[in-house]
Amino acid sequence: MLSQFGIMFLFILTAFAFIGGILLFGKLLRPDRPTEEKLTTYESGEEPVGNAGVQFNPRFYVVALVFVLFDVELVLLFPWATVFGQPTLIAETGGLWGWFALTEAVVFVVILALGLAYAWAKGYLDWEKPQPQLPTVATKVPTTLYEQVNERYKRPTTP
């Protein structure tokens, strides 16, 4: 007898077989004349530069870690929600239960928010912006002249 998972398994097998069959079919039919342009990753698109396995800026990790932490902590609200909505408890306490449970959840979230506020105030969430080095050129032309030129050929601002 085929269990429910057995059906899923057959489905997965069929899917793989189908994809393989189509690719094989195309390979047999199509003409094969590769050129350098055709073989690039994005044909008539962006020129890929460097290796795909480059290292990311470690600052991504800090933000990601902070995110994961606060994201996962919210899982605790699931069991809370099941207790929060229990009709018997609400009926027993005459509606007071809802407020009590809500207060507890708010306390929980406030503590988490304090943690986030701490990380924020410490500056861990600030993105270090690259500071562009403005080139200084020794020139006799005063800067006001450049500004006049800029002013004259300024692009008309769209209304």
Added chain:
Amino acid sequence: MNPSLSYSLLFVAAALFSIGLAVVITKRHAVVVLMGIELMLNAVNLNLVAFSQYDPSRLQGQVFSLFVMIVAAAEAAVALALIIQVYRHVKTVVLDELTDLKQ
């Protein structure tokens, strides 16, 4: 109790746990070891949720597995921070190459 279901789940969880254990013991890259530990924790989660079906009114096992997930996330955050810190010093996180504490 439905023994057949319980045992099959137990076997899957035990297999996952053993794979995690083997990864922790044999691999020497800190991140891979961390992955092994996560595998062990997930095996525990599977067990907890599976056993929780015999305890349907209170669902303690499922709540416990939520706690495991949360703690695992917190642990992973600390671990990655530590790994980055070690990498800054020695440019490697292969455990066999960290021998500064050996005597």
Added chain:
Amino acid sequence: MTFQTYDCLQMLPIILLSLSGIALLFLGFQKSRALLLPATLLFLVIAFVANFLDWGKTYMYFRDMLLVNNLAMIFTGVVLLSTFMVVSLSGSLADDEDAQPAEYYAILLFSLVGAIMMIGFENLIMLFVGVEILSVAMYILTGSDKRNLRSNEAALKYFLMGAFATGILLFGIALLYGATGSFVLSGIGNYAHSATNAGGSMLLFYVGMFMLLIGMLFKVSAAPFHFWTPDVYDGAPSLFTAYMSTVVKTAGFAALLRILSVSFSGVYDFWWVAMAVVTVLTLLIGNITAVYQASFKRMMAYSSISHAGYLLIGLVGLSQASKPAIAFYSLAYSLSTIAAFGVLMLVARNRPLNAAVFGDQTTLARTDEHYDAFNGLARKNPLLGFVMAVSMLSLAGIPLTAGFWGKFMVFSAAADRGAVWLLVVAVLMSAVGIYYYFRVVIAMYFREGQTDTIRVAPFYRIVLIAATVLTLALGLLPNLFQGLI
């Protein structure tokens, strides 16, 4: 024994410590760091007082989550006292530009919450959460010296070993849940009692029990699960090594005591042999390896392993008498260990810089903590010499110190159970211990060295003296403490 159930706002120490930890974090934004240390100490004193408010009563909190009774309060008191002493030895953190004292103190307070959970847990969820709060805090504190590669490496190793142990512990808990259908200690205990009487297969239960015990033994660094201890204790900053070797150990043994006495006492015949083997191994490995260490700090790491062995004897001889015995031993051990680390930190900081001789920083850091650093210490600094000598005597278990009575109580608890061969090993190993503890005393009093007079801050001095006086007082009048339990 009657249980009264209160569901909210009664676990005062836990709540107070959490709130004061958060408060400390935000106090850290102040320009001046001078306020942090007194504020932390004040918070600890408040928690200490709040802990003993319920003295003499037994409460079960949060629907069978946490139990508070006299024993739990005593353990909590020991843990809070140890933290108070460790924090008061941390004055130099405020002068260190790279250190973040506000965060360290906050993490210490948070980790105490975990320790208190481990001491009073009734539900295995609380055990797990407590262990993790304590451990994750310790991983961070171990790696807190970010400039030092040794500190970072120790933190990484500690993390990997600790998380591995957590995995085993958790799998054990899951299996126990499968076997008994409960996370509550008394529920598991009831199952153990009834199932042993009824016969039948208890395989799931036994496997779960042993995995749980292995996980906990990892955390208290009992052999053969001790191998991370020397590296981690050696690499961590001395201040946090002192905290780790006292608070974590006390909380770990309180947790083991609770779970063994409540849940597994019904299957005592099944686990005691395994625990006895672990105890003998721990005693042998801890004491014999400690003899070969050249570094005092590393010796203290092995010494902490061997003390885990003595505490385990109390667990093997599980009885009503072993509860106060373990509490007393933890207190005596914590007092002497913290005093010893206090002196070590002073000595290591005041060593003349011999970087030119030894080359790089790493070598320097190592030699600073060698036995040689203590050469001739007692001549110019009689107080430090005396404090160190008393704590070494106490750790070695010489009479008239607290350590002697700690060993005596633990041994007699085991003797009641008839585990004589265990005691023979323990006494022999204590004799070995005397050798390596006395090396320091000999170095301080009988060796020549060029130590200058070390300036000790007044408060630091008071804490060291208090620890010594308490050690001696408990050694002379152990009944003071025993009467409490």
